[in-house]
Amino acid sequence: MKPAPAVAVTAPRRLVEGRERVTLNTAYVRALEGAGLVPLAVPTMLAADRAGAALAAVRGLVLTGGEDVAPARYGAAPHPRLGDVDPVRDAAELALIAAARARGLPILAICRGIQILNVALGGTLYQDLDSERPGPVPHNDETGRHPVHVEAGSLLERTLGTRSASVNSRHHQAIRDLAPGLKAVAWADDGIIEGAEPSDAKEPWMVAVQWHPEDLTERALFDGFARAVA
Numbered sequence: 541m542k543p544a545p546a547v548a549v550t551a552p553r554r555l556v557e558g559r560e561r562v563t564l565n566t567a568y569v570r571a572l573e574g575a576g577l578v579p580l581a582v583p584t585m586l587a588a589d590r591a592g593a594a595l596a597a598v599r600g601l602v603l604t605g606g607e608d609v610a611p612a613r614y615g616a617a618p619h620p621r622l623g624d625v626d627p628v629r630d631a632a633e634l635a636l637i638a639a640a641r642a643r644g645l646p647i648l649a650i651c652r653g654i655q656i657l658n659v660a661l662g663g664t665l666y667q668d669l670d671s672e673r674p675g676p677v678p679h680n681d682e683t684g685r686h687p688v689h690v691e692a693g694s695l696l697e698r699t700l701g702t703r704s705a706s707v708n709s710r711h712h713q714a715i716r717d718l719a720p721g722l723k724a725v726a727w728a729d730d731g732i733i734e735g736a737e738p739s740d741a742k743e744p745w746m747v748a749v750q751w752h753p754e755d756l757t758e759r760a761l762f763d764g765f766a767r768a769v770a
């Protein structure tokens with residue numbers, strides 16, 4: 541039997557009961573293992589050149605949720621409502637994205653993941669939706685859900701198997717200007733971009749979503765990622 545493919549999952553630094561730890565929500569581990577993959581945590585506190593080297597051992601990359609991306613990365617001044625940033629994590633994940641793209645590895649980008657991916661490819665972000673782009677959809681709600689509309693014929697639609705979904709939403713930032721090379725393929729009712737993928741269909745598999753599929757019973761994204769990795 542072929543061994544299960546390993547994938548890198550970014551694991552941030554967190555202060556837990558007064559001690560610094562490298563952390564990864566178990567929901568990512570369960571979702572990836574459930575899709576037949578072996579998740580390997582890559583600490584985002586690694587120096588950028590080391591982080592990229594971690595990809596030598598894996599067949600795919602998962603960019604996880606977390607802090608805001610430092611606005612200097614996309615040429616903006618910090619907004620008063622900017623949340624916590626971790627410039628070391630930004631650097632490590634930008635190196636991971638560059639290394640994954642250089643090797644043609646599949647990338648699954650979740651929440652902060654869609655944001656850092658957009659910045660990596662030259663896009664910009666809203667730093668705080670409530671103050672910079674207020675609208676009727678509560679995007680920053682620990683318990684709520686909202687509908688998303690998925691572009692017909694997109695990789696995301698083929699992966700999810702649907703053009704409409706109800707997703708969780710725990711983000712106060714979002715894509716502002718989409719990066720060259722990406723196309724938007726899912727939106728909330730207020731027009732906020734909730735999904736993106738390469739505009740060139742010949743690019744390696746890459747799906748980025750603004751929601752947290754690891755916390756839904758929805759398995760399709762992880763299964764699609766696993767098929768791309770295999």
Ligand code: MN
Pocket residue numbers: 678679686708709710711728734750
């Ligand atoms: Mn949302």
